[in-house]
Amino acid sequence: xxxxxxxxxxxxxxxxxxxxxxxxxxxxxxxxxxxxxxxxxxxxxxxxxxxxxxxxxxxxxxxxxxxxxxxxxxxxxxxxxxxxxxxxxxxxxxxxxxxxxxxxxxxxxxxxxxxxxxxxxxxxxxxxxxxxxxxxxxxxxxxxxxxxxxxxxxxxxxxxxxxxxxxxxxxxxxxxxxxxxxxxxxxxxxxxxxxxxxxxxxxxxxxxxxxxxxxxxxxxxxxxxxxxxxxxxxxxxxxxxxxxxxxxxxxxxxxxxxxxxxxxxxxxxxxxxxxxxxxxxxxxxxxxxxxxxxxxxxxxxxxxxxxxxxxxxxxxxxxxxxxxxxxxxxxxxxxxxxxxxxxxxxxxxxxxxxxxxxxxxxxxxxxxxxxxxxxxxxxxxxxxxxxxxxxxxxxxxxxxxxxxxxxxxxxxxxxxxxxxxxxxxxxxxxxxxxxxxxxxxxxxxxxxxxxxxxxxxxxxxxxxxxxxxxxxxxxxxxxxxxxx
Amino acid sequence: xxxxxxxxxxxxxxxxxxxxxxxxxxxxxxxxxxxxxxxxxxxxxxxxxxxxxxxxxxxxxxxxxxxxxxxxxxxxxxxxxxxxxxxxxxxxxxxxxxxxxxxxxxxxxxxxxxxxxxxxxxxxxxxxxxxxxxxxxxxxxxxxxxxxxxxxxxxxxxxxxxxxxxxxxxxxxxxxxxxxxxxxxxxxxxxxxxxxxxxxxxxxxxxxxxxxxxxxxxxxxxxxxxxxxxxxxxxxxxxxxxxxxxxxxxxxxxxxxxxxxxxxxxxxxxxxxxxxxxxxxxxxxxxxxxxxxxxxxxxxxxxxxxxxxxxxxxxxxxxxxxxxxxxxxxxxxxxx
Numbered sequence: 001x002x003x004x005x006x007x008x009x010x011x012x013x014x015x016x017x018x019x020x021x022x023x024x025x026x027x028x029x030x031x032x033x034x035x036x037x038x039x040x041x042x043x044x045x046x047x048x049x050x051x052x053x054x055x056x057x058x059x060x061x062x063x064x065x066x067x068x069x070x071x072x073x074x075x076x077x078x079x080x081x082x083x084x085x086x087x088x089x090x091x092x093x094x095x096x097x098x099x100x101x102x103x104x105x106x107x108x109x110x111x112x113x114x115x116x117x118x119x120x121x122x123x124x125x126x127x128x129x130x131x132x133x134x135x136x137x138x139x140x141x142x143x144x145x146x147x148x149x150x151x152x153x154x155x156x157x158x159x160x161x162x163x164x165x166x167x168x169x170x171x172x173x174x175x176x177x178x179x180x181x182x183x184x185x186x187x188x189x190x191x192x193x194x195x196x197x198x199x200x201x202x203x204x205x206x207x208x209x210x211x212x213x214x215x216x217x218x219x220x221x222x223x224x225x226x227x228x229x230x231x232x233x234x235x236x237x238x239x240x241x242x243x244x245x246x247x248x249x250x251x252x253x254x255x256x257x258x259x260x261x262x263x264x265x266x267x268x269x270x271x272x273x274x275x276x277x278x279x280x281x282x283x284x285x286x287x288x289x290x291x292x293x294x295x296x297x298x299x300x301x302x303x304x305x306x307x308x309x310x311x312x313x314x315x316x317x318x319x320x321x322x323x324x325x326x327x328x329x330x331x332x333x334x335x336x337x338x339x340x341x342x343x344x345x346x347x348x349x350x351x352x353x354x355x356x357x358x359x360x361x362x363x364x365x366x367x368x369x370x371x372x373x374x375x376x377x378x379x380x381x382x383x384x385x386x387x388x389x390x391x392x393x394x395x396x397x398x399x400x401x402x403x404x405x406x407x408x409x410x411x412x413x414x415x416x417x418x419x420x421x422x423x424x425x426x427x428x429x430x431x432x433x434x435x436x437x438x439x440x441x442x443x444x445x446x447x448x449x450x451x452x453x454x455x456x457x458x459x460x461x462x463x464x465x466x467x468x469x470x471x472x473x474x475x476x477x478x479x480x481x482x483x484x
Numbered sequence: 485x486x487x488x489x490x491x492x493x494x495x496x497x498x499x500x501x502x503x504x505x506x507x508x509x510x511x512x513x514x515x516x517x518x519x520x521x522x523x524x525x526x527x528x529x530x531x532x533x534x535x536x537x538x539x540x541x542x543x544x545x546x547x548x549x550x551x552x553x554x555x556x557x558x559x560x561x562x563x564x565x566x567x568x569x570x571x572x573x574x575x576x577x578x579x580x581x582x583x584x585x586x587x588x589x590x591x592x593x594x595x596x597x598x599x600x601x602x603x604x605x606x607x608x609x610x611x612x613x614x615x616x617x618x619x620x621x622x623x624x625x626x627x628x629x630x631x632x633x634x635x636x637x638x639x640x641x642x643x644x645x646x647x648x649x650x651x652x653x654x655x656x657x658x659x660x661x662x663x664x665x666x667x668x669x670x671x672x673x674x675x676x677x678x679x680x681x682x683x684x685x686x687x688x689x690x691x692x693x694x695x696x697x698x699x700x701x702x703x704x705x706x707x708x709x710x711x712x713x714x715x716x717x718x719x720x721x722x723x724x725x726x727x728x729x730x731x732x733x734x735x736x737x738x739x740x741x742x743x744x745x746x747x748x749x750x751x752x753x754x755x756x757x758x759x760x761x762x763x764x765x766x767x768x769x770x771x772x773x774x775x776x777x778x779x780x781x782x783x784x785x786x787x788x789x790x791x792x793x794x795x796x797x798x799x800x801x802x803x804x805x806x807x808x809x810x811x812x813x814x815x816x817x818x819x820x
Contacts, residue, residue, distance in 0.1 A: 064586060071539060072582035076575055078549050082564025083571060086633070089564075093557020094779045098787055101550035105791065108543045109798045113805045116536030120809065164780070171780045419565040421633040430572050437579060444583075448590050 011427035012084040012418050015434065017400075019076050022438045024396060025389050026070035026445075031145060031192065032199025033063035034138035036230055041131045043226075055223050056134075057122070058457040059203060065448050067115060069441050076434070084427070088407055088417035094171045095161060095178060096151050103147035111140030145195070146188055153184035155408050156399070157252055163411075170411065186248045187399075190241040193234045194395065197353055198388035200231030204360065205385025206453050208378040211371065219457050221371065224364055232357035239350045243299075246343075250300055253409070255314045255332060256402030259339040261296060262286060263310040271297030271304065276344075281336055284312055311336070326413065334404045342394035342401075349391045356381060485760060485775040488784040492555035493762070493774050495791065497755040499548035504615075504653075504747040506541035509740075510534050512661015514581050514608030515654075517601050520662075520680065524594075525816035526673060527601060531585050533668040536809050538585065540802060542578070554787050558632055558777035559762040566626060566634025566763075567618050570641065574614045581607030612657040613650040617641065619754055620649025624702045628765035632772060645702040652691045653750065659684050660743040663727065666736045671815030678731065681739070685728040692721055704764075705757035712756050720749035 037060045044052035078100065081089050089096070118133035125133075154161075160177025161170045172178060207224040211217060249257040258264075262277045264284050273296035277289030297306045309317075311333060318332040363370040363377060371378070403409055407417045452459075513534045521527040534541075552560045564571060580603040588600035621641035628634045662677040662684070669677070696717050700706050705713045727742025729735070758764070763772040778784060 065590075068583050068586040071542070072579040075542070075546060075578060078546055078553075079564060079571055079575060081553065082549075082560045083568055084565070086561035086565035089553065089557050089561040090632070093553060093560070094783050097550065097552075097554030097557055097560070097779065098783055098790075101547065101554035101787060102790055102794075104543060104547040104550040105794050105798065108546055109540065109802060112539040112543050113802055116539060117805055117808065120536045172783050172786070175786050419561075419568075419633075420631075421565055421635050422568055426568050426572075433572075433576060437576065441579075441583060444587055448587070451590070451592075 006424055006428060008422055008424055008427055009415055009418050011424065011431060012422075013414065015084060015427065015431050016080065018431070018438070019073065019080065019434060020396065020400075021393050022442070023070065023073040023077055024392055025442070026066050026073065027141075027145070028191070028195035028198040028388070028392050029202065030063060030066045030070045031138070031141045031195040032197070033059060033066060033203075034134060034141055035196050036199045036203060036227065037063055038131070038134045038138050039230065040226060041127075041134055045127045045131045051219065051222055054219065054457050055226070058219075058452075059223070060118075060134075061452050062202075062449050064115075064119060065445055069445055071112070073438075073441075084419055084422060085407075085417050086419040086421070088412065091169050091412050091417065092154075092408060094164075094169060095154050095158075098172070098175070099147040099151040099178075103144050107140045107144035107147060109140075111137045111144065114140065142192055145191055146184075149188050149191060150179055150181070150184050152399075153181045153187060154178060155406075156187075156403055157181060157183040158408060158411055170408070182248065183252070186241070186245040190238060190245050190395075193237040193241055194388075194392060196230055196234040197238055198392060200227045200234065201353060201356075201388050202385050203227040204231060204356075205382050206449075208381035208385075210453065210456075212375060212378050212382065214372070216456055216458075217372070221364055224360065224371070228357045228360045228364065231353060232361065235350055235353035235357060239347075239354065242347065242350060247300060250308065253402060254309050255311060255318070255334055256339065256398070257300075258309060258311045258314055259334045259336045259402060260343040260398060261299075261308065262289070262336060262340040263308060264312050265310040266313050267296055267308040267310065269305055269307055271295065271300075271306065273299065277340070279336055279340070281333070284315075284333065322410065330405060330413075332405065335401045338401050339398050342397040346391050346394040346398070349387050349394075352384070352387075356384060485773075486781065486784075488781060488788060489555075489774050489778045491788060492551070492778065492784060493755070493759070496548060496552055496555065497751060499544060499551055500755075501748045501751045503541075503544035503548055504751055505744045506537075506544055508612075508657045508660040508744070508747045509664035510538045510541045510661070511608045511612040511654075511657040512659070513664060514538075514584075514604045514661075515612070515658055516605075516661055516665070517608075518605040520665075520676065521673070523816075524597065527588075529669060529673060529813050529816060530665065531588070531604070532813055533665055535585065536805065538582075540805065542582070551787075551791075555779055555784060556762055556774075556777045557779060558772055562628065562632045562634050562763050562772060563622070566628070566636055567621070567641065570614050570618045570621075574611055574618070577607040577610035577614065579607075580604075581611065608657075609654060612654045616653025617646045617650035619653075619750075620646040623705070623754055623757055623764060625704075625764040625766050628763060628767075628770045628772070630770055632763075632770075634763070645698045648691065648695050648698055652688075652695045653747075655684060655688045655691055656743065656747055656750070659688060659727070660740070660747060663730075663736070663740040663743050667740055668813055669815060670812045673815055678734065681731045685724070685731060688724060689721070689728075692724060703757060705753075709756065713753070716749055716753045716756055720746055720753065723749055 037056050040052050040059065041056040043049065044056060081096070114133045114136040118130065118137060121130060121133070124130075158170070159181050160172060160174035162173050163169070164171045204224055204227040207220040207227065210220045211224070246257065246260065249260075262274050262279065264286055271294045272291040273294075274286070274289040274291055278287040279285070280287050294304045296308060297304050300306060300308055315332045319328065319330070322330065359377065360371070360381060363374055405413050405415070407414045513530060517527055517530055521530045549560070552563075584600040584604040584607065588597050588604070591597045591600060618641070621636075624645055626634050626636045626640055659681055662681045665677040666674050666681075699713075699717070723742050723745040727739045727746065730737070730739030730742055760774050761771045762774055762777050765771045779787075
């Protein structure tokens with residue numbers, strides 16, 4: 001057979017990365033949209049203002065598309081552990097299976113049942129009850145994020161386990177410690193806030209494009225306001241929780257932190273922070289950089305003094321710690337450039353979001369027409385619609401590439417976790433087909449959202465299959481087909 | 485084997501039963517989108533019968549998979565990595581049919597609507613067929629090594645027995661879907677579903693008999709557990725007969741419950757035959773057993789408490805959601 005230099009490890013890793021990144025385009029978008037739509041419907045319930053109902057229904061359509069894709073790509077995620085990473089599944093089953101099962105039981109049932117209820121019962125229930133449905137969906141999807149992050153947190157920072165001497169596998173001894181993992185409680189709020197920011201700025205971006213066309217100005221300005229208020233609160237929240245999370249890494253995963261800051265050598269007490277740098281990753285050296293003094297210490301310790309361990313030092317420490325068990329030929333350096341730039345993209349975008357939200361809210365004040373005049377601003381806002389997806393991916397790049405070479409930190413390497421009985425041909429096929437399927441689904445998603453946006457908030461509901469109760473037809477779905 | 489291990493073995497069986505009962509009619513309805521429903525309006529109605537539910541039904545599969553991981557990780561690892569290509573095809577089928585309902589509803593041209601209708605039809609057919617094939621192959625025994633790694637080749641899981649198993653599950657799902665449509669629609673669709681089932685049930689009987697014969701020759705079920713295996717096979721046929729009686733006498737609930745119980749009987753048959761194993765190896769020494777494939781007692785204990793406190797709540801709102809959409813759907817005018 002043609003040797004393309006492909007091995008099961010590389011292909012399995014690529015597949016995990018690809019499916020996770022694609023899945024995670026839709027997860028934060030769905031969680032965030034559920035939240036924004038829930039807020040809109042709640043405003044409708046409180047104020048009785050039909051505009052808010054229209055908003056909830058309109059943006060709710062995008063939520064439904066996103067949710068459908070999120071669900072089906074999620075099944076791949078669950079199956080993948082067994083399919084591609086059977087050794088990992090055997091090693092981690094005692095810990096990893098529990099949160100996964102609880103996720104399905106407590107969260108997936110909740111969100112999938114109530115999304116059906118929400119989608120098909122406009123006008124059938126009291127508006128507060130109907131609003132409760134979307135909150136339950138939002139609660140369910142956030143809960144699912146919590147459980148899967150609990151599982152991920154163990155991989156980043158194993159707690160509450162022992163190694164079973166007979167099997168060599170991990171064994172849970174304290175569920176409380178698994179769930180109480182500080183890694184989780186640093187990670188979870190950051191992910192959830194990021195999800196809210198994602199939805200807020202996608203909506204804001206969509207509004208901006210329509211406002212540039214002077215289409216349904218009142219509707220989109222009102223939507224923009226809701227989105228930007230949410231966007232502002234949670235971009236600030238993301239920055240704060242991101243700060244907590246990165247400072248947690250200094251002691252917990254020093255290699256990840258050092259790579260994020262591009263530090264090969266230990267930092268000096270002056271705390272020079274590289275805004276941008278070039279790296280020679282083979283020789284483990286920084287070739288050039290633009291440094292700003294004190295910033296590193298401000299970021300790391302919130303004060304001007306202190307030092308941070310560089311990667312060379314951490315590498316030595318890790319060899320001292322793990323050589324006995326894993327041998328001396330391990331490479332503990334993580335993909336430095338990826339982490340360094342991902343971190344800058346993520347944190348830069350976080351600041352940009354907060355800024356855009358503030359300026360946008362000022363321009364969009366009730367009696368001001370500034371937002372319609374400042375077209376440059378609308379263009380920027382419109383382009384930033386794509387940014388949250390880049391940022392979410394960057395965040396996961398840091399988290400996941402940063403734990404290299406471990407799949408479970410300090411306990412199991414990625415290389416030891418892959419299924420030994422799966423062939424290169426199988427993995428190559430699945431990679432290609434998944435990629436093609438994702439491309440189709442992504443494209444359809446974009447087309448549908450674009451079309452929904454173009455059709456505008458007054459368009460008839462096109463969810464043909466959501467129509468058709470015998471008597472209680474609600475106006476939202478009328479005309480989907482004729483009745484006897 | 486501890487009692488907790490036994491509880492979890494049964495629980496996995498219950499979850500798969502729930503999955504086949506619910507997703508069975510889901511698959512069936514999905515298959516009917518193209519051929520059974522004659523026009524776009526009818527398709528709207530057919531899809532709407534499962535519109536609010538398919539997503540929740542699929543969660544039973546996700547829960548069964550998660551529960552397997554949480555209780556028998558060795559089983560999960562061997563099964564999922566071993567049946568790699570079948571599971572991959574199942575995933576592709578589930579993905580296409582999953583997005584098809586939402587995507588179809590939003591397509592503007594007939595060509596694209598038709599594309600997603602085909603996605604639903606083919607995806608549902610393939611998913612049901614492949615699940616049937618996978619489970620049939622699993623009980624026939626597979627080449628599994630000492631580490632529990634399964635290295636099956638095409639011929640190991642594609643053979644007469646597994647093909648018949650696949651077809652049987654497909655037809656079972658199809659009649660179950662038709663029985664569901666009879667409950668949920670009115671007018672032409674309802675009548676047509678009845679007419680279709682009158683033809684399909686004799687086919688199903690033939691399939692079940694053939695399956696039972698092959699089961700005798702391809703598995704050790706009858707040799708190891710003659711009494712229970714025979715009893716369950718008889719129950720399967722009786723439930724199918726009851727459903728058929730419901731078709732002939734136009735008792736809609738009886739048909740639906742009958743076809744649902746038939747699907748559950750298949751799952752019970754498999755789990756009864758597996759016991760006390762979870763994966764059957766060609767070399768009996770390498771079979772995975774309930775007693776050595778499970779998680780630690782701590783985790784099993786934890787999962788038992790959590791499951792028995794969460795599942796009842798889930799069942800309450802899950803059933804409530806069906807009750808909310810209990811009403812029959814109006815039939816489109818155009819249907820004959």
